[in-house]
Amino acid sequence: MEILSNLALGFSIALSPYTLMLAVLGCFIGTIVGALPGLGPSNGVAILIPITFTMGLDATAALVLLTAVYYGAMYGGRISSILLNIPGDEPALMTTLDGYPMAKNGRPGQALVISGFASFWGALFATVMLALVAPALSRVAYQFGPAEYFALYLLAFSTLGGIASNNQAKAAFASCVGLGISVIGLDNFSGLPRMTGGNLHLMDGVDFLVAIVGLFAVSEVFFFIEKHGKGGAVGVKLNKFRVPWGEIWSTRWTQLRCGVVGFIAGVLPGAGASLGSFLTYMMEKNIAGPEGKFGTGVPKGVAAPEAGNNSAAGGALVPMLTLGVPGSGTTAVLLAVLMTLNITPGPTLFTDRPEVVWGLIASLLIANFVLLAMNVPLVRIFVKVLSVPPALLLPGVTMVSFVGIYSLTGGYFDLLLMILFGIMGYVFRKMDIPTVPVILGILLGSNMEDALRRAMVLSDGEWTYLFSSPIAIGLWIFAVAGFIAPVYFRNKIRKPQAVTD
Amino acid sequence: MLKSDRIFGVVVVLGAFAYIASALQTPTSFMSDPVGPKTFPVLLGAVAGLCGLIMVLKPDEEPDWPDFGAVIALAISVVVLIGYAYALKPLGFLIPTAITAGILSYQITPRPLASALTGLGLSVGLFLLFKYVLGLGLVPFPKGWFG
């Protein structure tokens, strides 16, 4: 068994009391960074680059620390999603949809534990797949050209109609807002600015972190100000907390499916973990149908996106390691770290530097187990957040958001933009316009447009090029099915509770 | 009487027109691609406009808007946050944060002493967290203080 000897090699490099300590430290920092709105995994990893240098860590130790932060942040993102309805980072966006209702029902602990296990499973599955088939899987990227990517993004948007909203026009409008914002910035094809109003700050477009923090965190603060701290999950009476083994077991198939789908989404260099959590949530929602009561706080609704995004986070390492293509911003930072350690990812990495690859895989496994061990007992502490008086908690969240966004460019412009998004989020939520599609539009819009325009450049404007491969056609079929399924269900059910309460 | 959705719908339609108009102003160079930089935004504007029209024609229930007092509280908060955005760079982290957090806290639960303590505590606590645990290079005070 070659794989076992490889793994043994990996663990012999990565497992020592010292590295274990680093793993715990990394997981801890990662969890905090992930949970704080505005600071995402890429922040955490970026923060550690200088630390690695100043501490003089060797390549292995640095890898262990960094992967621990990477996975830690993926775990941590869900915490603020569930407790505060504020996604800690963008892959945790979908976790708000069922996680927050669960917290409001007095079951935040259960939501955290179920999502923690789902995260564990997703990450574990992805790591194992990474170990088993990464070199082979790297070929998948060669099958995806502009037409295939366009169909993939279309699939993501086609299921938007299924987002909990009572009014399709409003959901569609929200997507248009997001897509419209994604257009802002330097146009990739003409090299000229679009919709920037000549503002230099808008040349790179609107960072979706600014949007996510504004729409969720700042608008949440406005709600608390309006209601003087009443309503919401803060201060909710907590049910007695026991580890909900039964509920975890009941989501086993969901976790399994979402692990697989998330991993595939992650392997495709595109939107990475966010796309993973989005596709898995919508898939499970459609599978569960109207009886699944997605959006009202069901265990499957928190298990699906968390298994999906953690699996995607692992999957994103496949193209990063084997091709040097960073699937997401986070992996881009990780790639940078590898390069500063003089490790150049690419097709020959697995054969040239087995000790790096297997050391990395071993550290991912270590980090994952450390995180599970840390997360379950800590749930009792996390839920204490909800006992903090709103007059302290919400200003705290605001300040954290400001610092996080301020660290993007160190200027006031993004902060003003964030406040603007906060007002927008407040008005939208009042008017029952869902905010999730706005974020998705910003996140995926430019990718989708670029893919379409690349395809048209290559085909000289011939539209049939979009359906020219089996993969593209398959994705189109799923997209159409995903669009129709919620409409079909809608006739049979009462509307789910809106997320925008 | 007019429903909020109708008003909002009209705003959306007007906004969509403005968006399309501004998209049509996008400069193009002559090595442009078959789709061009205008198609996508114009399409989006059209769909958004259509959605606005639907909101005008089929408005939802009236949302429960805040009363006058709450609107004032919200307006104050927005102004304070904007001030904070501008103050952060020249004045350093500690002072603007204490003031802003204190005012926000007061807007949520109007107890002056608790709010003042919240402002102070958050400002110092978060500074320590960001500076020493997360390693962000925050500047505590205005430039020139303490050398």
Added chain:
Amino acid sequence: MKLFSAKAVATTAVMMVGSSAMAAECIAPANPGGGWDFTCRQVGKLLYDLGEVDQPVQITNMAGAGGGLAFAHTVAERSDDAELIVAASSATTTRLAQQAYGDATADQVRWVGAIGADPGVIVVAADSPMQNLDDMVEAIKADPGSVAFAGGSAAGGFDHMKPLMVLQSGGFSDITSVKYIGVDGGADAITQTVGGFTQAMTGDMSEIVGFLESGEVRALAVLTEERVPGFEDIPTAMEQGYDVVAVNWRGFYVPKDISDEDFAMWADKIQAVADSDEWAEVRQANGLAPFTKVGPDFQNWVDQVIADTEELSREIGVIE
């Protein structure tokens, strides 16, 4: 290696000027993970390790407007800061030449030195029928749509210019009919080419090293004056009769109003890094070729490059 995506999620660790008064600072005008960030971090580390500076160099990431924000910041707020260097590359001068930084012009800062260069390359998939630049140019002359290029920069950017310069030199004038798609970075451009969606990839040497070793791609030409050490089997464009040199240099600019002594001091420090064995190691590991120009020499070279880029950009219609 270059910016993976202008909109990369990454946010930055360091926010503003630190409180310690006399520490040298290097601004990387991008998020962590790109070429500029790499330049700052590696050179910053070596400056300290070699004893050229007393304290570790502080790295500030200032992403925005493809480097425009950092440029504007340097010009407007730091114009006499002698402790500041800013990472730059061909992308910086290309954008300046194309007026992509608004009103900013290259003479608003001083160009202090380059420490290495990533040679431009044009590669095809291993099974491509094209064997050399002549094949490529002939194919495009016969049918301009038959060869699509993928590169890591937006249309009109440095990667796009490389094949256009080759084609121009080969006597093909209808360069706006050449197909080019800009993707997120060189590695992405290679996967599109290996996957057969585009017929050729234009990028930097460092981006293709791993793929060359694995045998998935073949380089038609390297755009340097001499063959690159370590890659002697790749012919230059010049040997093939195309008078094109395009290297993505890595270097720095400093604020305009610093004294000539400070300027000379930075030039010396950068020279010292460039001459060190440690830098030679880092350079080789990352596929960079030696390329050292400092002080007034570099300043003159940059002026010339910008003038050339401006002319070509006007010809292909990126600027008026």
